[in-house]
Amino acid sequence: MAVQLDARPPVQPAHRVPRPSRGVRLSRFDTKYSPYLYVAPFFLLFGVFGIYPLVYTFWVSLHDWDLLGAEHPFVGLDNYSQLLGDPDFWHSVVNTLGIFVISTVPQLLLALWLANLLNRQLRARTTWRMAVLIPNVTSTAAVAIVFAVLFGREFGMINWLLDHVGVDAIDWKANRLASWVAISTMVDWRWTGYNALIFLAAMQAIPRDLYESASIDGASRSRQFWSITVPLLKPTIIFAVIISTIGGLQLFTEPRLFNSGTNAIRGGPLRESQTVTMYMFENAFAPHYNFGYGSAIAWLLFALIAVVAAINVLLLRRLGGGARKEDSR
Template identity: 85%
Template sequence: MTVQLDPHPPVAPAPRTGRRPPGMRFSRLDTKYSPYLFIAPFFVLFGVFGAYPLIYTFWVSLHDWDLLGSSHPFVGLENYSRLLADADFWHAVVNTLGIFVISTVPQLLAALWLANLLNRQLRARTTFRMAVLIPNITSTAAVAIVFGVLFGREFGMVNWLLDLVGIDAIEWKSNRFASWVAISAMVDWRWTGYNALIFLAAMQAIPRDLYEAAAIDGANRVRQFWSITVPLLKPTIIFTVIISTIGGLQLFTEPRLFHSGTNPIRGGPLRESQTVTMYMFENAFAPHYNFGYGSAVAWLLFALIAVVAAVNVLLLRRLGDAKPPRKDAKSKEDAKSKGWAR
């Protein structure tokens, strides 16, 4: 009897030593820690140019920090208590909130309408979409000069148009509310197109099936806009409101250049349009050079922005969720009962 040996006998597995191969360990470390390395540059830059200046500004606000002096004595919350009793500061807060409301609300409504218009099948719509960004890329100084001429007292085009309809000339630069309106017009002209493109990008992500179903159920374009477009744009609306709040409450360049000839840093002879950032600049730099007091103004402005942004987000969250029509609506009467019909 012949016994045939297996030419390929099974090889016993090597005993496990409990250590992974170097290549496998490196791969695991790469998968686990490489994402943190990719995002590390942002946090490093934010820490150096964002978090550190923010914390250091608060530290400075607790001192009597004269930029021209050599000593900076610690005063605690004295700058804040003095600031809360400062009538000029509250005057600047009212100006800031007034300009913010007058400029932001029409701006976002106009941007929403403009985006809805650009979302349709228009001729040369690419050209129109590019054109709405022209005001945003225009120099702020040039815009302020042009609007300063348009709202001039004697030879301004706005007063000339008002005179045609029998309205007396308005002191745009010396009347408080009139200066708010003029500065708000400047801000709206610059930023409406920018927000419109943000809304347009969000609108193009909405499925067209929803509009087709609404049209089948009898909903006209106005009903489709308020029942489909606006609810589905809620995250984008919240985003634009937040960035508009941050920008509107930090307004500095437009009111300063608008009053370039009459006490620009004070927003006019009687502080008609001085914002909080302008008041902060006035105290931190020329003519007072009180950096501690200016830092306190900056921190209260930060708190004001946080409060207003939080209130806006809470109000916008009440927007109803989208309730698109069903394609299997049984009849026109059923659509009317749901509010989708014309």
């Protein structure tokens, strides 16, 4: 009689992994999902107050949307085609770009120079740094009233000073280029100090060892500024340019308050200083109440800001790359 033996090893009972406790599960959940919960309020608010109005504005721009009417028929891209052939719209675009260039370029250059001064060892540095922000916290209405008096044709101080050097009086509100200069001066006075503090904060993050090494090598203050400060401020300069582009192309309050009268939204009798936002307001609200056409203007303004901001960033990067190549030589 044959006996068959089973040579296989005995089966070990499976090791049972203990179930994680509730505290461990909560800790894992907190580590994995809590960052998303922390940032969710921002995206929720951005979606409600940013994305939704943008999409809704585009939807309205596809309709003949009279604010005083009950029906809003769909017209497709008719508002955009009409807008591209509107000479008043292109007139406002030229005004906006002109004021933007005259105000933004000197503003950022002056802010960079002012920040460099405030970054030095000065007496009462905190006082000076706080003082440059005073124009920004001043009421825009008060600033507009003061500058409207300064640039008055008959009794303005600017024309009084020009008269002392033999220059005839300038009608700052009726002359197109003169109105650009007057409004740009108002904008520069308000925002130069704000940008200077942004540049100053970035300058204080630059290691002092770089300046000490440059001084030992015999570099002057000017050479240190252009070879050390400006290249290391490139990200901050790009940020300031983008913010200034957005604000400069959306200019409304300063030119609106600079022009007085019953129809100041036109920016003068011949629209000398009417910006795109003023033209948008004129069409979307009183006196035309054409909300669809105004929404089309808003979307083209959005596209204009995106294009100009992209061009500015590309130019800054190209200039920065060229400067690095020259330094390497």
